[in-house]
Amino acid sequence: MTSSATVHSGPRERTRKAILDAAMTVLADNPSASLTDIATTADVGRSTVHRYYPERTDLLRALARHVHELSNAAIDRADPTHGPAYDALRRVVESQLDLGPIVLFVYSEPSILADRELAAHLDTGDEAIVEVLNRASVDRPEYPPYPPGWARRVFWALLDAGYEAAKQDGTPRHQIVDAIMTSLTAGTVNLPRG
Incomplete structure (x- = not known):
């Protein structure tokens, strides 16, 4: 009997x-860790890693799909379509921050991006994030309009900054989430008017 649950x-x-x-x-x-380092952390032999993933690129591609699935599941759990836009956006920020810096590795690793089909697949799944960003946005006629896709790029760039703040500075998670939310909703630099 071979059901998907069994597999x-x-x-x-x-x-x-x-x-x-x-x-x-x-x-x-x-990012330059060897397969031996990964095998040691997984508590398996290097030959076991090679049995599952004959080449490093095979492992990286599988990792990319795995992280993409985890990211999408985290978005679903954050339930971005319900509640006030600010609260929904905060839940999404928290859900993606919990995945850690592996997200940035996957989306910047050249061997992953070189696979056009995989790269196209990885570029899907965050539509709910874009939707909640759009819901949270208000038109501000005193400013020029943002280029297409700007809010999405800023969202991921701020998460990158959050990962770095945690790793390099030891910034607490709640402070990172607050900083990301403030940057997304109010901007980072406040210049005096007049």
Whole structure:
């Protein structure tokens, strides 16, 4: 009997998940880490990693799909279509911040981006984020309009800044979330008027 539940709960799937989880941890901290480093963290042999992922690029592509799935699941759990826009946006920020810097690794790793089909797939899934950003936005006629896709790019750039603040400065998570929300909703620099 081969049901999807059996496939996803068997030892092979647990090993695959252990390797991907280890890759998330190791590569987020050290993008040039070896497969041996990942195997050690996964508590498996290097030959086991090679059995699942014969080449480093195979592992990186699987990791990219895994992180994409985790990101989409986190967006769904954040439930961005319900409640006031500010609260929904905050839940989304928190959900994506919890994934950690592996998101940035996946979306900037050249070997992942070189696979056009995978890169196109990775560019989907954050439509709910764009929708909540649009819901939270108000027209401000005193300012020029933003270029298309600007809010989405700013969202991901602020998450990048949040990951760096946590890693390099030890900034507490709640302070990072507050800073991201303030930057998204009120801007970063407040110049005196007049």
